[in-house]
Amino acid sequence: MVGPHGEERQGDERGWEKLAWLTISALALGSAALHWLGVEGLEAYTLLLVIAVIGLYILYEVVSRRELEIEHGVAALMTIVGVITYRLNLHVEGELVLGLYGTAELLEHYAVERAESGIRYLIELMPRSAKVVGEGEVREVDPSEIQPGDTILVVRGERVPVDGLVVDGRGSVDQSLVTGEPLPVEVAEGSYVYAGSLVEEGSLMVKALKAGGDTLLSKMLALVNKFRQEKSSSERLVHRFSRIYLPTMLALALLSTAFLGLERSIVLIVVACPSAFLVAIPATMLSSLAASARRGVLFKGTPPIERAARVRVVALDKTGTLTLGRPVVRRIVGLEGFAEVEVLRLAASLELASEHPLARAIVEEARRRGLRLSIPSSVREFPGAGIEGIVDGRAVIVGRAEFLASRGIEPPALVPNGMLVMVATDGSVCGALELGDEVNPDSAEVVRRLIENGLHVVVLTGDRRESAEPIVQSLGVGEFYADLTPEDKYRIIEDLRERYGPVAMVGDGINDAPALARADVGFAVGGIDAAIEAGDVILVSGLRRLPWVLQISRITVSKAWQNLAIILAAKLAAALWDWPRSCPSGPLWPSGTTVVSYSRL
Numbered sequence: 354m355v356g357p358h359g360e361e362r363q364g365d366e367r368g369w370e371k372l373a374w375l376t377i378s379a380l381a382l383g384s385a386a387l388h389w390l391g392v393e394g395l396e397a398y399t400l401l402l403v404i405a406v407i408g409l410y411i412l413y414e415v416v417s418r419r420e421l422e423i424e425h426g427v428a429a430l431m432t433i434v435g436v437i438t439y440r441l442n443l444h445v446e447g448e449l450v451l452g453l454y455g456t457a458e459l460l461e462h463y464a465v466e467r468a469e470s471g472i473r474y475l476i477e478l479m480p481r482s483a484k485v486v487g488e489g490e491v492r493e494v495d496p497s498e499i500q501p502g503d504t505i506l507v508v509r510g511e512r513v514p515v516d517g518l519v520v521d522g523r524g525s526v527d528q529s530l531v532t533g534e535p536l537p538v539e540v541a542e543g544s545y546v547y548a549g550s551l552v553e554e555g556s557l558m559v560k561a562l563k564a565g566g567d568t569l570l571s572k573m574l575a576l577v578n579k580f581r582q583e584k585s586s587s588e589r590l591v592h593r594f595s596r597i598y599l600p601t602m603l604a605l606a607l608l609s610t611a612f613l614g615l616e617r618s619i620v621l622i623v624v625a626c627p628s629a630f631l632v633a634i635p636a637t638m639l640s641s642l643a644a645s646a647r648r649g650v651l652f653k654g655t656p657p658i659e660r661a662a663r664v665r666v667v668a669l670d671k672t673g674t675l676t677l678g679r680p681v682v683r684r685i686v687g688l689e690g691f692a693e694v695e696v697l698r699l700a701a702s703l704e705l706a707s708e709h710p711l712a713r714a715i716v717e718e719a720r721r722r723g724l725r726l727s728i729p730s731s732v733r734e735f736p737g738a739g740i741e742g743i744v745d746g747r748a749v750i751v752g753r754a755e756f757l758a759s760r761g762i763e764p765p766a767l768v769p770n771g772m773l774v775m776v777a778t779d780g781s782v783c784g785a786l787e788l789g790d791e792v793n794p795d796s797a798e799v800v801r802r803l804i805e806n807g808l809h810v811v812v813l814t815g816d817r818r819e820s821a822e823p824i825v826q827s828l829g830v831g832e833f834y835a836d837l838t839p840e841d842k843y844r845i846i847e848d849l850r851e852r853y854g855p856v857a858m859v860g861d862g863i864n865d866a867p868a869l870a871r872a873d874v875g876f877a878v879g880g881i882d883a884a885i886e887a888g889d890v891i892l893v894s895g896l897r898r899l900p901w902v903l904q905i906s907r908i909t910v911s912k913a914w915q916n917l918a919i920i921l922a923a924k925l926a927a928a929l930w931d932w933p934r935s936c937p938s939g940p941l942w943p944s945g946t947t948v949v950s951y952s953r954l
Contacts, residue, residue, distance in 0.1 A: 373410045374455040377403055381452030388445050396444035403451050404435040479549065479570065483514040486558065499564040508556040512549055516563035519544045523737040524555020525709065537710055539737035539753070554709065555736035569839065641909040650890065650898050657889035660874040661906035665854035667803055667899075668846060668868070671814035671821055673861035674878050674896060675800075675828065676790035680711055680772075682718040684787040688765060696784030698724045700751045700776045702744045706732040711774065711788055712740070715751075750777040757782065772820075790816075792824055795897040800828045802900040809853050813842050813868070842868040859899060860888070876902070 384399035411428050431454055438447030483496045484506040491506055496514040499505065504520065507513050513526070523541035528550040537553055540546060546559060548568035565571065641658060645651070652658055669675055685693040701719030704712035706729050719726060729749075732742035739752015741760075750757060754764035754775055762777050767785055774786045803810050812833035814821045825833045834845055842858075846868050850856050858865065858872035869875030869888045877888030878896050892898050 369413070370410075371459060373406060374459045377406050377410075377455035378452050378459065380406070381448040381455065385445050385448045385452065396448065397439065400435060400439050400444050400447050400451075403448065404432055404439070407432045407435070407451070480512045480514045497565055499561055501561050501564060503561045503564075505559045505561060506556070507552050507559055509552055509554060512551050513546050513557075513559060514548055514564075515559060515561040516548050516568045517546060517559045517561045519546060519557050520560045521558035522556050524557055525553045525737050526557075527551040527553050541737060641905060645902065645905065648898060648901070650892055650902050652890050653888075657874050658906045658909050660855065661857065661890065661903055662910040663855040664808065664857040664874060664903055664906075666809040666811060666849050666852075667857045667859065667903075668811045668813050668842075668849060668872065669800075669830075670842075670858075670860035670865050670868075671812055671816060671824065671833075672790060674793070674859055675796040675812065676792050676824065678861070679791055680714040680788045681791040682714060682786055683789045686767065686785045686787070688782055688784050691783040693784070694722065694724060696776050697722070697786070698726065699744055699747075699749050699778060699783070700774070700786060702727045703729045703732070703740055703742050703749045703751050705729060706742065707734055707740055711772070714788055715774075715786060744778075747778050748780070751775070789820060790824070792827070793896060795895060797828055799896050799899055800830060803903075804829070806900060806904070808903070811845075811849060813837055813845060839865070839867050843871050846871045857903070859892075859896070 380399055381403045384395050388396055407428055411432070431451060435447050435451055438444065438450070480496060482493050483499055485492050485494050485499065486504045486506050499515055503515075505513075505515060505517070509524070519540050519542055521542060523539070525537040526540050526546055527537050528547055538544075540557065546557070547570065548563075549570040563569075641652075672678055682697070685697055687693045687696050697715070697719050701716045701724065704715045705726060716726070727745050729742040729744050732740065734740045735752070735756065738759075739750060739756035741748070741750045741752075743749070750760060750762070751774060754773070757764050757775050757777055760777075762780060762782060764775050765782055765785075767773060772788045774788060775782055776784045776786065800810055810830050810832075812821070812825050812828075812830050814833070814835050815837050816835055818835035821833065821835045834841070837845070842865065846856055846858060850873070855873040857874050857876060858868045859876040859878060860869055861878045865875075869877065874890065875888040876890045876892055876899060878892045890902060892902070
């Protein structure tokens with residue numbers, strides 16, 4: 354893992370590189386634009402300045418790194434192209450080639466930085482310190498010093514630093530960072546908690562079972578980091594092609610000097626220069642990026658477009674993706690002659706005194722129905738269990754079945770499809786509230802369109818099967834997996850790829866990060882920053898854009914290869930027909946046509 358000083362040095366180097374390519378792009382494309390606007394006379398001087406900047410960049414890179422790489426060879430050849438176009442008085446054409454090349458370099462830098470910032474965010478999730486209990490005292494230590502078997506004190510508002518068992522205390526824990534479950538989990542003695550989980554209520558004594566790099570969150574970070582460092586297949590192909598293409602073209606140009614003369618040998622280099630290959634596909638992709646951004650879709654560079662075009666199966670995370678990630682009241686059951694609205698009114702009135710997310714959901718439902726709530730008194734809240742108090746002179750208890758049983762009240766046998774909260778008054782149960790996650794209103798339409806487009810749709814969730822199944826069935830999805838950990842999702846992505854082909858993973862939480870990174874293309878829908886950074890595509894405007902993104906990706910890749918074929922044909926025609934006049938425009942006009950066509954998207 355790169356330390357802070359290493360990251361600072363890398364940041365300085367990348368800052369210099371970005372400044373260099375920004376200068377190149379701005380000067381070259383700006384001068385070409387001024388020429389088209391009628392301001393002439395600057396092209397030759399600007400082209401010389403751009404050539405000088407590229408030359409200084411190559412010199413700095415070679416001296417600082419003390420090694421030659423393919424990128425330096427391409428940059429050197431681009432410099433030669435610049436010199437040749439200057440020599441042939443093709444100043445504007447030279448500026449266009451160098452300017453578009455600089456723009457492609459800037460795009461690559463942006464994609465790398467976005468990916469690495471997501472890794473840093475995952476690291477920051479771990480607490481900076483931990484309270485170790487032992488020998489009658491509490492010591493504050495660095496989490497890296499914790500050993501399995503140590504007892505850790507975690508209070509409200511703190512994150513759990515280890516994977517372990519609760520040995521004392523009880524409370525409410527937000528484990529959505531790891532499990533994706535939107536509702537807080539009530540934990541007590543014997544419950545298992547994960548590193549990175551936030552204690553929302555109560556305090557816990559946790560016995561460490563896994564610490565440091567063995568925790569689930571650390572393993573998630575390792576998985577994301579591993580696959581972020583791998584180059585895409587297109588990048589590897591370009592590197593292999595460049596190793597052969599560049600020296601071959603230079604050799605042919607030198608050989609042609611003896612037979613065709615220096616002038617035509619120079620033109621051959623311009624015609625054969627890989628600049629057209631370097632800008633043709635990126636130009637098409639860049640147009641698609643712009644069209645997508647206007648519709649609230651952000652691609653992290655161009656490689657995800659290529660991968661999205663090959664997708665055959667879409668894996669959708671349930672919580673926060675197909676659902677909105679917040680609890681709502683799904684069903685109300687009235688017992689002992691109590692009407693549903695009265696059960697809701699009593700529960701909501703008592704829950705006015707609580708800040709628990711489930712309490713807020715109950716109160717919101719009552720207010721949505723226009724119920725008049727009473728101010729409770731003598732309220733006592735028991736974190737992770739329930740709440741009791743006086744409402745309109747009546748003793749009311751709201752909580753889990755176990756909590757009511759501890760108060761001597763026999764809970765009825767009800768079959769829940771979500772989290773069940775009992776309501777009791779005057780010593781007997783008067784009703785129950787079933788809470789669950791709210792379904793995203795766009796989900797049904799998105800699933801329908803994906804299936805119509807011939808894609809196989811699968812739902813993945815960390816929720817219990819009984820709570821997830823009604824939602825999945827209502828959306829018309831036949832295959833789903835429940836009770837999943839992040840590692841389970843990771844393995845299922847691999848299995849889906851073997852059975853169906855390239856996989857798209859759509860999620861919104863840190864728990865989805867390994868699966869997002871392992872999938873052929875990862876889509877982040879809202880959620881927290883780590884999921885957005887781990888994903889390849891950010892659906893800012895929401896899930897509803899997913900079918901459109903997959904469709905536009907297929908169209909973009911198809912157009913890119915069409916443009917490449919046109920460029921190859923143009924190069925061949927330029928080489929065989931009228932070299933001096935056709936060589937400047939041959940490599941460039943197909944890319945310009947592509948940009949114009951995609952600007953209408």
